[in-house]
Amino acid sequence: xxxxxxxEHMSIHFTQYAKGTRRRELPVIKxxxxxxxxxxxxxxxxxxxxxxxxxxxxxxxxxxxxxxxxGRILYDGSELTDxxxxxxxxxxxxxxxxxxxxxxxxxxxxxxxxGEDAAPDAAQRARKALTRYGLAPETEELYPFExxxxxxxxxLIATAVTHEPRLIIADEPTPGLxxxxxxxILGHFRELAEGGAGVLLITHDLELALTIADQVAVFYAxxxxxxxxxxxxxxxxxxxxxxxxALWRAMPEHGFQPIEGAQPxxxxxxxxxxxxxxxDRSTPQCREAADLPLRSWQGGMVRCLNPRREE
Ligand SMILES: Nc1ncnc2c1ncn2[C@@H]1O[C@H](COP(=O)(O)OP(=O)(O)OP(=O)(O)O)[C@@H](O)[C@H]1O
Ligand code: NI
Numbered sequence: 174x175x176x177x178x179x180x181e182h183m184s185i186h187f188t189q190y191a192k193g194t195r196r197r198e199l200p201v202i203k204x205x206x207x208x209x210x211x212x213x214x215x216x217x218x219x220x221x222x223x224x225x226x227x228x229x230x231x232x233x234x235x236x237x238x239x240x241x242x243x244g245r246i247l248y249d250g251s252e253l254t255d256x257x258x259x260x261x262x263x264x265x266x267x268x269x270x271x272x273x274x275x276x277x278x279x280x281x282x283x284x285x286x287x288g289e290d291a292a293p294d295a296a297q298r299a300r301k302a303l304t305r306y307g308l309a310p311e312t313e314e315l316y317p318f319e320x321x322x323x324x325x326x327x328x329l330i331a332t333a334v335t336h337e338p339r340l341i342i343a344d345e346p347t348p349g350l351x352x353x354x355x356x357x358i359l360g361h362f363r364e365l366a367e368g369g370a371g372v373l374l375i376t377h378d379l380e381l382a383l384t385i386a387d388q389v390a391v392f393y394a395x396x397x398x399x400x401x402x403x404x405x406x407x408x409x410x411x412x413x414x415x416x417x418x419a420l421w422r423a424m425p426e427h428g429f430q431p432i433e434g435a436q437p438x439x440x441x442x443x444x445x446x447x448x449x450x451x452x453d454r455s456t457p458q459c460r461e462a463a464d465l466p467l468r469s470w471q472g473g474m475v476r477c478l479n480p481r482r483e484e
Contacts, residue, residue, distance in 0.1 A: 219392025
């Protein structure tokens, strides 16, 4: 089947000016490839600062001005250019943004959810979307400052899904919601996928991701280090990268073992595998290896010199 979204070797860097005129390039995403088929939920899981939101903004072509993106993004088989992204954004391709500050503070909720939709049934559809997420019709008359955090989040999701999108990019869609509301929203993303949409679910929460994802792309320091099927997480022996196994062990149901050390900040990235400093399997070669490729390995993908099943 034709993927709805294909990302090939995406890299994103920021240009920063330090002390007067000294310029430096800060690489934040490196060689990222990812595919989503219609009907599929792909989760991107990674720690804070690993580049998840930038990936979302890169796909939508809404990156900040001081950034630069390389690589290719194909939507429905043809290149997603700036112009095409601008046309599809908010319609076929929607973002559920991470921050509720994306709501227009001067616009009533009803108008935000309707957007530029001029169809005769636009108001009715907006109301239906709000009701679906447990918001009363009166909410339409409120301004964003009158909403609680959880309500604002529901408004963002309602806004995104009112127009029958074909690709949904949800960036940490559930914080501030109780478990029941979060499950309902994820269930709805699943339904949209059953209806043929592609869903990219961005989250730091592996447990949450596994409740609806078909595939999980694990992010570390701006790179995909593993692509696994959700089913692989049933047994850590199926997982390919030491970081993915560490994430598995950090899940509450698997003993909550903390991952020692920290992910390197993009500005301090040295040569070698970025995870080498925290890896229980790293060798001197790992610290020197430059630009490890993401390669196929036992039914998934991995970026590691020494991927191995646990004995
Ligand atoms: N405008 C910017 N200028 C410079 N660096 C930036 C900018 N925006 C993000 N970064 C850097 O890019 C990296 C990735 O940021 P990003 O927001 O994508 O992380 P994330 O994975 O979404 O994190 P979180 O889980 O906290 O939302 C971070 O190290 C961040 O400091
Ligand atoms: Ni983010």
